[in-house]
Amino acid sequence: MGTEKETVVLGAGLAGMVASIILAREGREVRVLESAKGLGGNSPFHPSLHATPIDMDKVAAWTGLDTNRMFTLGNVSETFIGTQVFYQKPMYIVERGNRSTAIDTYLFEEAEKLGVAFEFGHHVKDPKELPKGSIIATGYHPSMYKAFNMPCAKGEGYNLIAENDDPSLEGNVYSWIAPYTKDYAYGCVLNGMRYLLLFSRFSMPKEALDQFQKDLKATLGWEHDNWGAIRNHPYPWTFKRPKLLVDGYILAGAAGNNIDPMGGFGIHGAILSGVIAARAVSSPEKAAEELKRLNKRFTVAAVTFESLKRMPASARFYRIVLSYPELFGPMMFLMGRGIPGYDRNWCTEVINGYHKGRGLGERLSDMKKIFTY
Numbered sequence: 001m002g003t004e005k006e007t008v009v010l011g012a013g014l015a016g017m018v019a020s021i022i023l024a025r026e027g028r029e030v031r032v033l034e035s036a037k038g039l040g041g042n043s044p045f046h047p048s049l050h051a052t053p054i055d056m057d058k059v060a061a062w063t064g065l066d067t068n069r070m071f072t073l074g075n076v077s078e079t080f081i082g083t084q085v086f087y088q089k090p091m092y093i094v095e096r097g098n099r100s101t102a103i104d105t106y107l108f109e110e111a112e113k114l115g116v117a118f119e120f121g122h123h124v125k126d127p128k129e130l131p132k133g134s135i136i137a138t139g140y141h142p143s144m145y146k147a148f149n150m151p152c153a154k155g156e157g158y159n160l161i162a163e164n165d166d167p168s169l170e171g172n173v174y175s176w177i178a179p180y181t182k183d184y185a186y187g188c189v190l191n192g193m194r195y196l197l198l199f200s201r202f203s204m205p206k207e208a209l210d211q212f213q214k215d216l217k218a219t220l221g222w223e224h225d226n227w228g229a230i231r232n233h234p235y236p237w238t239f240k241r242p243k244l245l246v247d248g249y250i251l252a253g254a255a256g257n258n259i260d261p262m263g264g265f266g267i268h269g270a271i272l273s274g275v276i277a278a279r280a281v282s283s284p285e286k287a288a289e290e291l292k293r294l295n296k297r298f299t300v301a302a303v304t305f306e307s308l309k310r311m312p313a314s315a316r317f318y319r320i321v322l323s324y325p326e327l328f329g330p331m332m333f334l335m336g337r338g339i340p341g342y343d344r345n346w347c348t349e350v351i352n353g354y355h356k357g358r359g360l361g362e363r364l365s366d367m368k369k370i371f372t373y
């Protein structure tokens with residue numbers, strides 16, 4: 001399989017389809033092998049809504065993709081610490097899965113127009129059976145992490161997909177910083193759907209969901225009971241920069257650890273690394289340099305945020321960060337350099353935005369609340 005002119009791409013997800021489109025535009029033949037029977041693999045999670053503080057203009061200019069057609073800029077973005085709300089700069093939202101509104105559908109149609117061949121229901125057990133130079137874009141797949149020697153954790157959590165019956169909430173993004181997860185809990189509303197995810201790379205007992213449900217009711221008034229449990233979900237866990245070339249194969253997306261170490265955002269990493277993977281087919285060294293350049297500060301960001309997340313009472317620390325943008329804004333801006341495609345002004349504007357018109361008294365009252373949460 002695979003010829004001089006043909007490139008094999010493993011995985012019809014975000015990174016794989018972006019890479020295929022770029023290669024097909026250059027006139028190469030591309031064959032995509034996908035284990036799922038249809039579009040939107042990774043089925044336990046999809047349809048799902050993902051939020052991202054992507055720098056849309058820079059990403060569109062750098063990739064040459066019409067990213068504005070794939071993402072919706074949200075209206076409201078709120079972070080809750082406990083039940084206290086912090087304003088955020090709105091994020092972009094993107095739908096994943098096989099519905100007509102999903103980015104997967106858009107990329108698939110673009111790729112098909114360019115003549116990319118898709119083989120659904122084609123599961124590859126051993127990626128090393130594929131020709132060297134193939135692109136491995138298998139997302140969070142444990143056997144691929146093993147094959148390419150990538151350390152990985154087993155995440156746990158709960159997710160929920162529900163119909164949204166309140167159109168005024170369309171485009172809203174919510175996140176919760178709370179002691180019941182050291183990673184994240186978030187919710188998005190788009191395309192008539194509500195999506196919620198409570199996730200941790202550490203264990204996630206049922207009591208965590210009980211507590212999250214209480215916060216959900218107190219903050220948004222939402223009550224849902226059809227939660228799905230996520231168990232043993234592989235997640236790359238390394239401080240090392242994302243990988244591109246391993247044993248003659250080209251890694252892209254989550255398979256190569258292209259995930260933001262600060263907040264677990266993976267959408268921009270999948271898109272950018274998909275483009276770089278396509279470039280690596282003809283110029284591997286140049287592409288590897290480019291990925292290295294984009295991820296220059298990855299390790300610093302990863303070590304810093306891992307240490308913060310592991311601190312006892314880290315939720316309280318985040319409240320201090322949000323309460324003192326003058327001190328922490330510049331730090332977040334610098335850290336953002338470790339994350340390609342990331343809107344670096346986002347953090348600064350998030351924390352500044354919350355404090356518009358707030359006096360010292362209010363901030364001190366925030367600080368007092370730190371000790372009661």
Ligand SMILES: Cc1cc2nc3c(=O)[nH]c(=O)nc-3n(C[C@H](O)[C@H](O)[C@H](O)COP(=O)(O)OP(=O)(O)OC[C@H]3O[C@@H](n4cnc5c(N)ncnc54)[C@H](O)[C@@H]3O)c2cc1C
Pocket residue numbers: 010011012013014015016033034035036040041042045048049050051052122123124125137138139140141186197252253254255259264265266267268270
């Ligand atoms: C539930 C959930 C919520 C998330 N929320 C956010 C968010 O809000 N914001 C954000 O920025 N990021 C989020 N992320 C992360 C982000 O979505 C991912 O990092 C990104 O989509 C990864 O893209 P990818 O192309 O690497 O993999 P995917 O898009 O997952 O594609 C991988 C494809 O490879 C296929 N495959 C796997 N193994 C094989 C095999 N052996 N043979 C053939 N095919 C195979 C799979 O079926 C799948 O179709 C979330 C991830 C999940 C799972």
